[in-house]
Ligand SMILES: Nc1nc2c(ncn2[C@@H]2O[C@H](COP(=O)(O)OP(=O)(O)OP(=O)(O)O)[C@@H](O)[C@H]2O)c(=O)[nH]1
Ligand SMILES: [Mg+2]
């Protein structure tokens with residue numbers, strides 16, 4: 001290993017004038033040209049579990065990456081011991097460019113944004129129809145994050161055995177966003193997995209939502225038996241889940257080209273990183289109504305064309321209320 005501060009032969013080579021210009025004779029090969037490509041499956045306190053070919057390799061970040069963090073779904077370049085044997089540790093020397101980034105902040109005014117998942121194609125926004133109660137505001141926020149991060153949204157409504165989906169379908173059924181409704185019975189007879197699976201082929205899909213909505217239960221129904229994770233209970237008094245899942249994990253889908261990423265439940269989905277002008281994208285039913293708006297309309301001012309749009313029956317007033325609420329509260333937290 002090369003030591004810094006010590007005068008070595010290599011230093012001499014570098015400082016010696018080179019007849020062919022100033023290019024140093026060493027390091028002509030691109031850095032880490034021999035590194036292997038891998039995918040990050042999960043991250044646990046600085047230890048990254050990566051898939052390299054068909055081996056599961058534990059790795060840590062090389063110092064040269066600085067503050068850049070690799071997250072689940074990242075494509076990375078690894079060097080060192082790539083055998084995947086017990087107690088070996090490879091080094092991640094590069095994070096490849098991401099095709100999509102699902103970001104969230106703890107609160108809307110939190111400057112620290114975290115990347116939940118990289119390179120996912122689709123965001124499955126999971127909402128229970130009851131236990132816990134659906135929260136359209138969280139759905140709207142996830143939609144904003146999906147559009148902003150380059151992921152296609154998919155709505156998954158679980159627990160239809162406990163409550164009908166009618167009210168949510170009134171809000172989201174006509175938006176051209178694919179949706180699936182599942183129930184306990186369909187989880188047991190395989191129908192739920194089949195219908196969700198139809199939406200997953202060829203894609204990396206991240207599952208997000210409140211704690212206790214059934215993300216892990218659904219993911220377990222999709223992946224092979226030996227990959228199943230622990231699921232939790234919903235507290236009967238508070239109606240809240242117990243944050244059973246504590247880390248994001250990518251799992252391959254059997255018999256098809258695709259991955260699912262189970263993530264821990266969230267209370268809120270802060271959008272401090274999203275430009276307000278991009279929020280409207282997550283409201284496709286209102287977007288065309290903004291054509292009559294004054295320039296740089298905040299959509300919450302007297303001349304906003306959306307009031308008329310809704311009054312004429314082009315969209316549900318509840319959706320305009322949601323948009324305005326989201327724009328207004330983006331400045332602070334929306335707790336649950
Ligand atoms: N009645 C009913 N219960 C369900 C259904 N799907 C999941 N559950 C139950 O909901 C509870 C929570 O499920 P989980 O899969 O652990 O929820 P989660 O979204 O992964 O929760 P976190 O990991 O905490 O974010 C479990 O007791 C499941 O059995 C459903 O379709 N119907
Ligand atoms: Mg879970």
Ligand SMILES: [Zn+2]
Nearest residue numbers: 293297299304
């Ligand atoms: Zn407007």
